[in-house]
Amino acid sequence: MSVKLVIRRPDDWHLHLRDNEMLATVLPYSSQIYGRAVVMPNLVPPLKTTSAISDYRERILGSMPENHHFQPLMTAYLSDDSDAKDLLSGYQSGVIKAVKLYPAHATTNSAHGVSSVDAVMPVLEMMQKERIPLLIHGEVTDSHIDVFDREARFIETILVPLLNRLPELKVVLEHATTKEAAEFVLNGKDNLAATITPQHLLLNRNALFQGGLRPHNYCLPILKREIHRQALVKAVTSGSSRFFLGTDSAPHEQGKKEGACGCAGAFNVITALSIYAHIFEQENALDKLEAFTSLNGPRFYGLPTNTETITLIKQPMFVPESIEVVSGGKLIPFLAGELLEWSIVTD
Ligand SMILES: NC(=O)N[C@@H](CC(=O)O)C(=O)O
């Protein structure tokens, strides 16, 4: 008989759903598994105001299959011209759950990001006072800093000073990828947490070049050396409640990934839970999986845990080679064509 694992329905604390046809294509993969997801605001143009975020939320709910009960938790895109009053009223009315900081030019659609912490200090002070979580893409953007060092440098030069100035600010270091990040969060205070993606737990940077250039393993922050992967695995299986599931599933059509200048982002929603289960099993830590997938996130965000459950079975799951996008075109899932060890039963 196959090994079975029943866990509370997980939430995805970092997800890109995009818009229009792409939204309609990818949303059901999340909404059939996850109870809730923190939805990232890096659309074109970015979602900076309560009214734009509320409209996007309606489009998400309008694209959802009828029998799914998924809740999108919306975020606002922070920029130098953000309006603290509008963000506060969006938070108080329940439209906005968190604010996302992209350093300008750090990643996909971040051109309108924050130029410096000083530029947004009044908004951050308001957020500390109101306990509104700040979600951070933690990479410096200076072109002379090596792409593999940008997260560690961010922690040292931006995050440490920020938390010294605003010690009670609730911060999620999104998609943590390094030993430095894992240790910083483990040794931090309870107002600091991190999401970790399946790809950063599974792969090191060699996977970018395995037998040739592998655009579907390219995401930001970029995959790191094996010592970093090991530190992330250790952190998520340590039992610390400061780490929680965030897939960072970031779909781009095949042509945009495989071109001469491919976009960063892995569409990993189909494979994520299976990979997380595999990692925890390898560490003999399956008993800690549910806290990571379903308990630590709601606790940090001050939300109730989901009451429903899902079942994981140790039974092979085939990852499709590609998925048709509603408008035409294709999406290549992360680990396309591979056989994974764990399957998900949703009802
Ligand atoms: N992770 C990625 O590689 N890409 C994300 C942006 C992000 O989360 O940084 C995207 O929106 O495509």
Ligand SMILES: [Zn+2]
């Ligand atoms: Zn990011």
Ligand SMILES: [Zn+2]
């Ligand atoms: Zn992301």
